Amino acid sequence: MAVHYPDLLSTSILDLQTGIAAGHWTSVDLVNAYTARVAEANPALHAVIALNPDALSLAAACDAARAAAPAETRSPLFGIPLLIKDNISTQEMDCTAGSLALVGARTAHESTVASKLKEAGAIILGRANLSEWAYFRSWDNSSGFSGVGGQTYCAFHPQGDPSGSSSGSGSAMGAGLAAGTIGSETDGSIISPSTRNNCVGLKPTIGLVSRAGVVPISVSQDSAGPMCATVEDCAIILDAVAGPDDRDEATKRAPAARPSYLAAALDPGAIKRARIGRPKYGEKVPPAPYIQQAFDAAVDKIRAIGGVELVEVELAWTDALSEQLEKDEFQCLITEFKDGVNTYLAKLDEVPSGCRTLDDLIQFNIDHREQEMPERNAGQDMSVPPFARCRLPVYLEARERCLRHSTKEGLDKLFADYKLDAVITFSDRCLVSWLSAMAGYPLCSVPLGFLPDDVEPTKVLPLRRAPGFPFGLVMVGLPWSEAKLLSYAKAIEQVTQVRKTGKPFKAALPTTNLKDIVQSRTA
Structure with missing residues (x-):
């Protein structure tokens, strides 16, 4: 029987494991293929x-372990190559957050996320580029730029903004450069680059996944999560990295018992028992007509599944409240950023640059302006005084308003009033997704469509809008509802099938595939 070799642009982790089990390819083959790509x-x-x-x-060690004990039950991640965002520390490679100031920095304790992936047998193939300091240096800087990695581009346009701070994770996944990637999010940085690069993203509830060893922005809002080709792949990674950790107090809030997220993702019929809200258009950022049309078409396909209840929902809101909470959230983030970065730097075993405080980093960027702050990436206004200073009472008041309006008077009320299991929305900047960031609630995104050929590109490079850019459908849930979200996302993925219809721009589409590697080895 002829071997079916999957396209690494869109294959799933389970398909890769099936081929390994059948002896068609090995983990070494996978590493060689992805390295070439x-x-x-x-x-x-x-x-x-x-x-x-x-x-x-x-990879060779994984292959040898399989040969020695072929019947042993192992994690679906065993021997699977993944990329990890460069603000998530690992012992074998520098964790720089994209900054030249952290090149050569060493830590005694790698991130819990990396350790759990390794325990599951995953192979950390490499580190993905990001917006430096997870896009928390200046709003004027371009998404995807870092002093270490340069400017990341969207996989679907040669001059495209990859979006968010997990830009390299999204772009790499869009071009099929690994079987899965890990990103991190404070407000939009998993979901936004996932939607921009035609992949599935999951931002977990704060406390489900440990942040220990992740370069921080906000102890209130930071979360690490998967960005993958399929919903099932996100579930597989979440199964591996979720769980309590003494190094992150937030994980103590999570329920002691966790479901199998993969089992949930393999049950797309769960959506037939769901009541899902869709916001009225015009919330926070009105959708462009082509996004509205794609969203409406997806809603029709979801409704056609049968059993699911789709209801239009509206959250009482005012422009004045939005303006207040934008200021409050920013105040919280800059306060927590300074404290978190200072603590992170102080705990590093070794920092060749000598940077041990945020003030040191600010001066380092000034001293290395050519590499760190060229052209439009010259800003660091979110780090320098007086922005990074805040009196405790001001911070506490701002945080209380963010929590109250995003939870008790926001999403909690919305879900209770309409008796919802989830809310789907047309873009990652809708009001409910912004509230989920401040609340620490989960988000999941699946590909939804692509911008049409007649869209006028923006003028500032990298382009933030251009023909061919992907966009996504985003789903919001209450805390610890990841299993629900993944099962609903799987059903939506099945009826829309958008991921399979998109191809990266020519220079970003690798020519090497798994078949090439296996055939060259066996020739």
Whole structure:
């Protein structure tokens, strides 16, 4: 029987494991294939900062373990190559947050996320580029720029803004440079680059996944999560990384018992028992007509599944409240950023640049302006005084308003009033997704469509809007409802099938595939 070799642009982790189990390919083959794809696409995308020099030996060890005990039950991630965002520390490679100030920095304790992935047998293939300091240096800087990795581009346009701070994770996943990627989000940085790069993203409830060893912005809002080709892949990664951790107090709030997220993702019929809200158009940012049309078409397909209840919902809101909460959220983030970064730097074993405080980093950028702050990426206004100073009472008042209006008077009320299981929305900047960031509630996105050919590109590079850009459908849930969201997302993924219809721009589409590697090895 002829072997079916999957296209690494859109294959799933389970399909890769099926081929390994059948003896059609190995983990070494996967590492070689993805390494070749990175070499081909990265000159155009700048999505990957570094590759793990130990990846091949780790893959060989996985293959040897399988040969020695073929019947042993292992995690679906065993021997699977993943990319991890460069603000999530690992022992074998520098964690720089994209800053030259952290090149060579060493930590005694890698991130819990990385440790749990390794425990599951995953191979950390390399580190993905990001917006430096997770896009918390200046709003005037472009998404995807870092002093270490340069400018990341969207996988679907040669001059495209990849969006969010997990820009390299999204761009790499859009071009199929790994079997899955890990990003992090404070407000939009998993979901936005996922929608921009035609992949599935999941931002977990704060406390479900440990932030220990992740370069911080906000102890209130930071979360790490998967960005993948399929809903099932996100579920597989979430199964591996979720759980309590003594190094992150927030994880103590999570329920002691966790469901199998993969089992949930494999039950798309769960949506037939769901009541899902869709917001009235005009919330926060009105959708463009083509996004509204794609969203409406998706809603029709969801309704056609049968059993699911779709209801139009509206949250009482005012422009004045939005303006107040935007100020409050920013106040919280800059306060927590300074405290968090100072604490993170102080705990590093070794920092060759000598930067041990936020003030040191600010001066480092000034001293290395050519590399760190060229052209339009010259700002660091969110880090410098007086923005990084805040009196405690001011911070506490701002945080209380953010929590109250996003939870008790926001999403909690919306879900209770309409008796909802989830809310789907047309873009990642809708009011309910913004509230979920401040509340620490989960979000999941699936591909929804692509901008039409007659869209006028923006003038500022990298382009924030241009023909061919992907966009996504975003789903909001209450705390710890990831299993629900994944099952609903799987059903939506099945009826829309958008991921399979998109192709990256030519220079970002690698030519090497798994078949090439296997056939060259067996020739």
